[in-house]
Each structure stands twice: as structure tokens, then as C-alpha cells.
Amino acid sequence: MSGRLAGRTAIVTGAAQGLGAAIAQRFAREGARLALVDYNGPGLAETVAACGGSATGFEADLSSADSTRDVIARIFGQVGTADTLVHNAAILIETPFADEDFSSFFKTVNVGLQAGFQFARALWPTMQTNRGGALVFVSSRSGIEGFARESAYCAAKHALEGLSKSLALEGAAHGILSHTVTPGMYMKTPMSARNYSDELKAKWVDPMRLTSAFVALAERRDASLSGQRLDAWAMSQSIDGAETAHA
Ligand SMILES: NC(=O)c1ccc[n+]([C@@H]2O[C@H](COP(=O)([O-])OP(=O)(O)OC[C@H]3O[C@@H](n4cnc5c(N)ncnc54)[C@H](O)[C@@H]3O)[C@@H](O)[C@H]2O)c1
Numbered sequence: 001m002s003g004r005l006a007g008r009t010a011i012v013t014g015a016a017q018g019l020g021a022a023i024a025q026r027f028a029r030e031g032a033r034l035a036l037v038d039y040n041g042p043g044l045a046e047t048v049a050a051c052g053g054s055a056t057g058f059e060a061d062l063s064s065a066d067s068t069r070d071v072i073a074r075i076f077g078q079v080g081t082a083d084t085l086v087h088n089a090a091i092l093i094e095t096p097f098a099d100e101d102f103s104s105f106f107k108t109v110n111v112g113l114q115a116g117f118q119f120a121r122a123l124w125p126t127m128q129t130n131r132g133g134a135l136v137f138v139s140s141r142s143g144i145e146g147f148a149r150e151s152a153y154c155a156a157k158h159a160l161e162g163l164s165k166s167l168a169l170e171g172a173a174h175g176i177l178s179h180t181v182t183p184g185m186y187m188k189t190p191m192s193a194r195n196y197s198d199e200l201k202a203k204w205v206d207p208m209r210l211t212s213a214f215v216a217l218a219e220r221r222d223a224s225l226s227g228q229r230l231d232a233w234a235m236s237q238s239i240d241g242a243e244t245a246h247a
Helices: 018-029 041-051 065-078 102-130 151-174 190-195 207-219 232-245
Strands: 009-013 033-038 055-059 084-087 133-138 176-182 229-231
Touching (some): 018 033, 018 041, 018 190, 018 207, 033 041, 055 065, 084 207, 102 133, 102 151, 102 176, 151 176, 207 229, 207 232
Parallel strands (some): 033 055, 176 229
């Protein structure tokens, strides 16, 4: 298999639809082997089929710590370890704080932080041994700003920002890069369809147009990017623009 990610193995969470499905399909086109995770079985099967043979789907509910542990064991058993993690799965259910309850709050935090921690922790030892790896946590403006009715989502994304900064510092000695990535552009995804106004929907773009950034991070071309919060749209525009100019 040729491509910029030939020989690479990546885990992509939240791959049944939206940005995760676009990243999975782009990584497959670039030659990566893939373990794709989602709790939406039919959507996951569609992405696996669209990846054309290089992907294996793993159905799991990442809001549960036990099922996250179980799916990691299944991935390691069937696909092996991976050199790239894109932790993209998330839920955003806008809720006034007065209506928020412990269980739904922690469901959102678990999909973001708990699953991000467990995947990164499981991959860490082989990344250390192999002296390389890319941990990519999909974040949001909600990772650095507060928004009303998003207490759980903001808490989860802020926590991922902190986790990633810490892992970047510890990973530097081992060639492990850790980043957060914010979309940086309105994306046409099911999450956006639920939450965007008509005005935002008029501006949204195919999430595939944000995927060059993720390929570059999986390639680990630039260690100086570790520990940063990156903008997928700006990065992809600059990569794609430069490639078009040199074509
Ligand atoms: N859409 C936006 O405008 C926007 C803005 C900023 C950040 N983001 C982030 O970008 C990423 C992708 O967003 P999207 O718009 O494609 O979202 P989406 O809702 O369309 O897709 C999210 C995926 O995560 C999966 N998922 C959710 N809960 C899960 C669970 N418990 N277990 C397993 N899988 C689960 C869903 O099934 C889905 O396939 C997310 O991390 C989101 O927070 C999105």
C-alpha cells in the first residue's frame, strides 16, 4: 500500500459519521491500517466499507470505562498496537445547568476525557519503546472558552487540553507528540446539523477539507508542533494550498 501513511496504524474514535468518518477515509486513502471505534454500529460499518479493506470496526460505548477497556483489548488482539490516536468521539447535548444531572454530565466527560486517557495510556508503552507516536485529541472552542448550556462539553474539552499539554511534555523524551486540534471552521456533520443556526449552516464545509491537518500530524513531520492547540482548517488550507501551488 502506498501513501503518506503507508506502514502506519491509527485508531480513530467516533468514526461512524462526521469528522471522524472523514479522517478515517482520508487515512485509508493515505495507506494507513485502521481500527475504528464508535457505538453507532451501522454508521461504523459504512465507514469501514468506505475505507476499502484497510479498516476494522470496533463497536463500543466510550461513555463506559469498562467498555473502553474492553475495546482497547479487542483492538490490540485483532489489529495490534497503533502509532497514531485520533480521539474524536464526543457528545454535545446542550443543557441548562439547572437541568444537568450527574449521570449525563459524566457521560459527556467520559466520552471525552475518560476514553482519551485510556486510549493514550494503553498506547503509551509501545510508543515509548518504538520511540514515536502521535496522540491527537479533537477539541473545540469549548476547550478554551466557556459556553452557556455546555457545562459538561466544556469541562470535557478543557480537560483534554490539559491532558494533551502534560503528555506532550512527558512524551518529548520518547518521540511521542501530543496535540489538540480544533476544527477551526463550521463543518457539515450530524452534530452541527443538530446545533447550528441556519446562518452557520450556510457557511459549513465538508469535513474532508479539514483532514490534511490530521494526516500531517499522523506523519509526525514537525515535532515542534507538540503540545499545541492546532486549527485543522487553517493547517489544511495551508498544506493543500502549498501542494496545489507545487502541482
Ligand atoms: N461539529 C462542530 O461544529 C464541532 C465544533 C467544534 C468541535 N467539534 C468536535 O469535532 C469532533 C467531531 O464532531 P462531529 O461534528 O463530527 O460530531 P458527530 O456527532 O457528527 O460525530 C461524533 C461521533 O462520535 C460518536 N460517539 C459519540 N458518543 C459516543 C460513545 N459514547 N461511544 C462511542 N462513540 C461515540 C458518534 O456516534 C459519532 O460517530 C468532536 O470531538 C466534536 O466535539 C465539532
